[in-house]
Amino acid sequence: MERQDIEVFLALARELHFTRTAERLRLAPASVSQTIKKLERRFGAPLFARSTRRVELTPLGRQLLDELGPAYAQVQTAIARATAAGHGTTGELRLGYMSAAIARHVLPLVDTFHAGAPGCRVTIRETALDNLYGPLRRAEVDLSILPLPVAEPDLTVGPVLLSEAALLAVPAGHRLARRDQVTPEDAAQETFLFAQNLPDYWIEHHLPLTRPSPTITRLPGFQEMLAYVTSGHGVAIVGAQTEQLYPRPGLTCVPFADGPTFDYAIVWRTGALTALASAFLHHAADGSGSSGRGGTPPRHLHGP
Structure with missing residues (x-):
């Protein structure tokens, strides 16, 4: 998964709303939809259950969030620490x-x-x-x-x-x-x-x-x-x-x-x-x- 794919998935998993996710990431709503569809094709099953009223995580989506969320946070922390050390902060x-x-x-x-x-x-x-x-x-x-x-x-x-x-x-x-x-x-x-x-x-x-x-x-x-x-x-x-x-x-x-x-x-x-x-x-x-x-x-x- 590319970094943007991860960020789109994690943002949508927390917002459960395509428009708010797009605004938060400063992306077009269509770009968010395309990224999620690409991931679902890769995993072979839906990550989100969509209806006209709500968006919910599927069991697969919940599993991916539980495992990917903490791991990505650790990666971000490691990057921030390395950047801080490099700049003397x-x-x-x-x-x-x-x-x-x-x-x-x-x-x-x-x-x-x-x-x-x-x-x-x-x-x-x-x-x-x-x-x-x-x-x-x-x-x-x-x-x-x-x-x-x-x-x-x-x-x-x-x-x-x-x-x-x-x-x-x-x-x-x-x-x-x-x-x-x-x-x-x-x-x-x-x-x-x-x-x-x-x-x-x-x-x-x-x-x-x-x-x-x-x-x-x-x-x-x-x-x-x-x-x-x-x-x-x-x-x-x-x-x-x-x-x-x-x-x-x-x-x-x-x-x-x-x-x-x-x-x-x-x-x-x-x-x-x-x-x-x-x-x-x-x-x-x-x-x-x-x-x-x-x-x-x-x-x-x-x-x-």
């Missing part, structure tokens, strides 16, 4: 990500990457906002998905995987809490809370206004920022999923009027991109519909 890939918001996008990417590169193992770890670049620079991870901007000479920025609206987190009783949206001018006199150790350019990028210079308080981490917001010690710029992922009584998140975003991109150590990391990078770029190296320029909260 075996071994372990260590992937970091910052924020639970990106986790739901990372895990499906890892699953589909595994399917195409069964010889590799991907491990993931969540990194901290107050130590954005440390795990990469210490080579604890090979790739890391980080909030932009990243303007570090030793790090390279790849495709953007997620853009979510940036919101203003305020206490529930705050003067802005009942607004449908806020402008940068509305928050100009507020104290803004940021995690410590963030680069000055990162904070400047996310501030609503450049003038007048707002008051900034730096805190140990993201959870501390939310605690300070709910206790009335300041406001914070957060992602759209904050209330869902980090629910806190007394916390309200209000959209900005001009629709700024938080953008998360894949980042790696410049000159240290392994073949396996490169394969995942291309897989992620294809899956996210992003533009590739350099990513999509994020919007500043204080305008272009």
Whole structure:
């Protein structure tokens, strides 16, 4: 049996519908019918019982499916493993990500990457906002998905995987809490809370206004920022999923009027991109519909 004959038989055995099988394999329905008839002539008996309403496997067809299906899966796995080894896409890939918001996008990417590169193992770890670049620079991870901007000479920025609206987190009783949206001018006199150790350019990028210079308080981490917001010690710029992922009584998140975003991109150590990391990078770029190296320029909260 030729490879296409096997694929047509296995697809029809699972779909039990000629038109759906043709669509799945991107073949003409007549081609599917011709392939099955050719196989039935070869085996000397029908593989499928056809009627105007349904298609069913015959006992011979069921026997062929039970024996051929697992064997063909093993062949496909062997081919995939050999291809992965030939292209250097075996071994372990260590992937970091910052924020639970990106986790739901990372895990499906890892699953589909595994399917195409069964010889590799991907491990993931969540990194901290107050130590954005440390795990990469210490080579604890090979790739890391980080909030932009990243303007570090030793790090390279790849495709953007997620853009979510940036919101203003305020206490529930705050003067802005009942607004449908806020402008940068509305928050100009507020104290803004940021995690410590963030680069000055990162904070400047996310501030609503450049003038007048707002008051900034730096805190140990993201959870501390939310605690300070709910206790009335300041406001914070957060992602759209904050209330869902980090629910806190007394916390309200209000959209900005001009629709700024938080953008998360894949980042790696410049000159240290392994073949396996490169394969995942291309897989992620294809899956996210992003533009590739350099990513999509994020919007500043204080305008272009």
